[in-house]
Amino acid sequence: MFDAVATDGPPPPQRKGARVSERFQRMRVPALPTILFADANEDYRAMVRDALLEGRNATDLRTVADGTELLAYLKRAGATEGAMTPAPSLIVLDAQLGLELIATIKATKPIPVVVLGADDDPDTVKKAYDAGANTYIVKPVTFLALVRLMKVFTAYWLETAEL
Numbered sequence: 063m064f065d066a067v068a069t070d071g072p073p074p075p076q077r078k079g080a081r082v083s084e085r086f087q088r089m090r091v092p093a094l095p096t097i098l099f100a101d102a103n104e105d106y107r108a109m110v111r112d113a114l115l116e117g118r119n120a121t122d123l124r125t126v127a128d129g130t131e132l133l134a135y136l137k138r139a140g141a142t143e144g145a146m147t148p149a150p151s152l153i154v155l156d157a158q159l160g161l162e163l164i165a166t167i168k169a170t171k172p173i174p175v176v177v178l179g180a181d182d183d184p185d186t187v188k189k190a191y192d193a194g195a196n197t198y199i200v201k202p203v204t205f206l207a208l209v210r211l212m213k214v215f216t217a218y219w220l221e222t223a224e225l
Contacts, residue, residue: 094122095220098150100132100159101125101178110154113208119216122148129163136171152219154178156201157186161193168194174219 097114101107107125114123124147126132132153139149150173155163157179164175177190178201190198197215202208219225 093148094120095151096122096124096148097152097154097216097220098132098135099123099125099154100127100129100163101156102127102159103156106156109205109208110212113205113212114216116205116209117213117216119212121216121220124148124150129159129166132159132163133166136167149173151225152176152216154215155195157190157198161189161195164190164193164195174223174225176215176219 099107099110101110104127107127111123111125114121124135126135132155135147136150138147149171152174153167154176155167155178157177161177164177167173167175174196175194176197176199177195178199179186179190180201182200187198199211199215202211
């Protein structure tokens with residue numbers, strides 16, 4: 063048997079153990095834009111994850127189940143260099159979690175918020191925009207409609223709009 067070790071240069075002098083080469087340390091991989099998706103329904107969160115994969119959107123999807131988890135995530139996001147909770151580029155929020163949550167988000171972070179609502183009632187839509195939502199969309203109920211929606215708003219918010 064062979065003990066194979068991959069290296070791209072000699073280890074630094076007087077150092078023991080495996081080391082990452084200086085060339086590798088200088089290499090920077092661009093980070094994927096992060097979408098923070100908040101919805102109480104675990105099945106819908108899974109469907110959104112599948113829709114992003116199906117639509118081949120190059121994004122990092124993070125999910126939370128309620129407003130408390132969302133605010134806790136935002137508090138931790140990007141707190142340190144190389145944080146495990148990257149700051150989101152876009153927040154997608156189920157309207158049933160409460161529109162007052164939008165005002166709280168907007169007061170602390172300048173992040174676009176897309177609200178998914180159950181209906182297109184003009185009063186509900188107005189309340190979402192008054193609370194600070196950047197976009198209000200009726201929540202798709204079929205997987206195909208969700209895939210199309212994810213393609214459209216990720217293309218707009220993450221590739222077209224200047225954030």
